[in-house]
Amino acid sequence: MRINNTGIKCFPFPNRNGNKRFNIVKMEFKFEEKVEMLDPMEIRRDFPILKKTINGHKLIYFDNAATTQKPLSVIRVIAKFYMEEYANVHRGVHTLSQIASERYEEAREEVARFINAEREEIIFLRNASEALNMIAYTWGLRELKPEDEILTTLMEHHSNITPWINLSEILKFKIKYVGLTENGTLNLKELEEKMTDKTRIVTLTHMSNVIGTINPVKEIAKIAHENNALIIVDGAQSVPHMPIDVKKMDCDFLAFSGHKMLGPTGIGVLYVKKDVLEEMKPTISGGGTIKNVRWMESEETCKIDWAKIPERFEAGTPNIAGAIGLAEAIRYLRKIGMENVRKYEEELLKYTFKEMDQLDKIKIYGPRDPEIRGGIVSFNIGKLNPHQTALILDQYGIAVRSGVHCAEPLHQKIGAENGSVRASYYIYNTKDEIERMIQILKKIEEIA
Amino acid sequence: MNISEYVKRIIRGCGKEADYIIILKINRLDECLKRIIGKMVEKENLGGFYIKGKIENVEVNVFKNGRLLVRGISGEGELERFLLKIFQDKE
Ligand SMILES: Cc1ncc(COP(=O)(O)O)c(C=O)c1O
Numbered sequence A: 001m002r003i004n005n006t007g008i009k010c011f012p013f014p015n016r017n018g019n020k021r022f023n024i025v026k027m028e029f030k031f032e033e034k035v036e037m038l039d040p041m042e043i044r045r046d047f048p049i050l051k052k053t054i055n056g057h058k059l060i061y062f063d064n065a066a067t068t069q070k071p072l073s074v075i076r077v078i079a080k081f082y083m084e085e086y087a088n089v090h091r092g093v094h095t096l097s098q099i100a101s102e103r104y105e106e107a108r109e110e111v112a113r114f115i116n117a118e119r120e121e122i123i124f125l126r127n128a129s130e131a132l133n134m135i136a137y138t139w140g141l142r143e144l145k146p147e148d149e150i151l152t153t154l155m156e157h158h159s160n161i162t163p164w165i166n167l168s169e170i171l172k173f174k175i176k177y178v179g180l181t182e183n184g185t186l187n188l189k190e191l192e193e194k195m196t197d198k199t200r201i202v203t204l205t206h207m208s209n210v211i212g213t214i215n216p217v218k219e220i221a222k223i224a225h226e227n228n229a230l231i232i233v234d235g236a237q238s239v240p241h242m243p244i245d246v247k248k249m250d251c252d253f254l255a256f257s258g259h260k261m262l263g264p265t266g267i268g269v270l271y272v273k274k275d276v277l278e279e280m281k282p283t284i285s286g287g288g289t290i291k292n293v294r295w296m297e298s299e300e301t302c303k304i305d306w307a308k309i310p311e312r313f314e315a316g317t318p319n320i321a322g323a324i325g326l327a328e329a330i331r332y333l334r335k336i337g338m339e340n341v342r343k344y345e346e347e348l349l350k351y352t353f354k355e356m357d358q359l360d361k362i363k364i365y366g367p368r369d370p371e372i373r374g375g376i377v378s379f380n381i382g383k384l385n386p387h388q389t390a391l392i393l394d395q396y397g398i399a400v401r402s403g404v405h406c407a408e409p410l411h412q413k414i415g416a417e418n419g420s421v422r423a424s425y426y427i428y429n430t431k432d433e434i435e436r437m438i439q440i441l442k443k444i445e446e447i448a
Numbered sequence B: 001m002n003i004s005e006y007v008k009r010i011i012r013g014c015g016k017e018a019d020y021i022i023i024l025k026i027n028r029l030d031e032c033l034k035r036i037i038g039k040m041v042e043k044e045n046l047g048g049f050y051i052k053g054k055i056e057n058v059e060v061n062v063f064k065n066g067r068l069l070v071r072g073i074s075g076e077g078e079l080e081r082f083l084l085k086i087f088q089d090k091e
Helices: A040-044 A072-085 A095-114 A128-143 A162-171 A188-194 A217-226 A274-278 A320-336 A338-356 A386-395 A408-413 A431-445 B026-039 B076-088
Strands: A008-014 A020-027 A035-038 A122-125 A149-153 A174-178 A199-205 A230-234 A253-257 A268-272 A290-296 A301-306 A362-364 A376-381 A401-403 A420-424 B007-013 B019-024 B041-046 B050-055 B058-063 B067-071
Touching: A035 A040, A035 A338, A072 A095, A072 A320, A095 A122, A095 A320, A122 A128, A128 A162, A128 A199, A128 A230, A128 A253, A128 A268, A149 A162, A149 A188, A162 A174, A174 A188, A188 A217, A199 A217, A217 A230, A268 A274, A320 A338, A338 A362, A338 A376, A338 A431, A376 A386, A376 A431, A386 A401, A386 A420, A386 A431, A386 B019, A386 B050, A386 B058, A386 B067, B007 B076, B019 B026, B026 B050, B026 B058, B026 B076
Parallel strands: A149 A174, A149 A199, A199 A230, A230 A253
Antiparallel strands: A008 A020, A020 A035, A122 A268, A253 A268, A290 A301, A362 A376, A376 A420, A401 A420, B007 B019, B019 B067, B041 B050, B050 B058, B058 B067
């Protein structure tokens, strides 16, 4: 540790070459609580794309809820895998296949550690959408009966609504929706009221991808379990941005995407609690998901003996390089520390609110308390259509998203039927970048 | 003539109203912008950010980096006919 003359303590942080450098800054203020802050300027050096110029301006990337940029270490690890270690995994007996299999299984262990799960509880899929669909069409397809009910919320991404609607059309179970309070939090009272002895599943997002609300999933898991229901947590927005411990949270399922947490696209994770997973049979099956398929002469049929978990749920050749890239992304995040990630984003959020509050025509959606909100700020300015605002910002190299962000029912509920502009942050964003956006928003206000 | 001579991509903006974002091809950009702006009525330059106006009662927003925001068109077919007309017609 190094102390400089400003009283800021810098902790060594190994860089991509394994050398120590000073990356996490601990600021001590007299009589004040110690605050540990990551140093975004150091982090930015690991992200080549952030040096890019867009429309003649330095790129300001505020579309992290859609997908995040990739550090060099992730890019390099994927390239190295293809250049030096690539083969198909699992049953190959040759050495290269052994190396690839080891790397793939190490990746699974890294993911498991990150959320405090067991390796057998981690299934690699393409993304959170596929993971949520997988729950519906494996567990749901076999378990849900016409007299059953499931509970979801009006805060969900379409990926956690459409699979359930689709399935309920076939199986005829009922879907109940829990609404929001005035300030954009989930209405827990309504959730308890809608829970009945017919409720089999509570499925909800941990963090809203529009209004940033962090739902108290631990508390909700307790309510669900007291009512003999299982709980599915859509962690697409929470896992990349805060510490997650599936044991403490006590969820039965957790879905998330690698590309939203510095990893590559095409790799996602479904965590399922071991005793639930052991009982499940796959819907997508074939190579890798079975121990054997035996022809039973006397019965004139084939009998399947399913593989052990988690292989039972990974049909065909998986995204090996994707899993390895995701593991490297997790290593990168772990070095920074997820507590630090969360704290830093809270700071960015506080700063945004402070600055945006000086604008007259802005409407910010969702809770104003950064303690229960992730680094996502959705807003509209005056009468401007969200796409107009986003297209103006794009001319200044600022990447934000506009529209309903795959959460149309939520936009109806918050009174923004035609969508919103969304700025969403990550570890490489800075207050200066936010300041730049606000300056332009101030000018936009003049025409809004 | 095909609109793909001028248009690189069309994005349907999600939400209640039908908004389309049209990304114009960079090699025909100047010609394209001239044609579109030439056809617009009730033109307004909004803070230097973009030009808003109407073509045949359809709201068109022109951004100088080659993006159009076309609002209030009922579907892809109608949008294509609308764009074709803009690009085909002589000024
Ligand atoms: C809350 C939430 N759930 C699910 C998803 C779907 O993620 P993916 O597109 O990676 O499948 C998203 C993506 O934005 C999301 O924000």
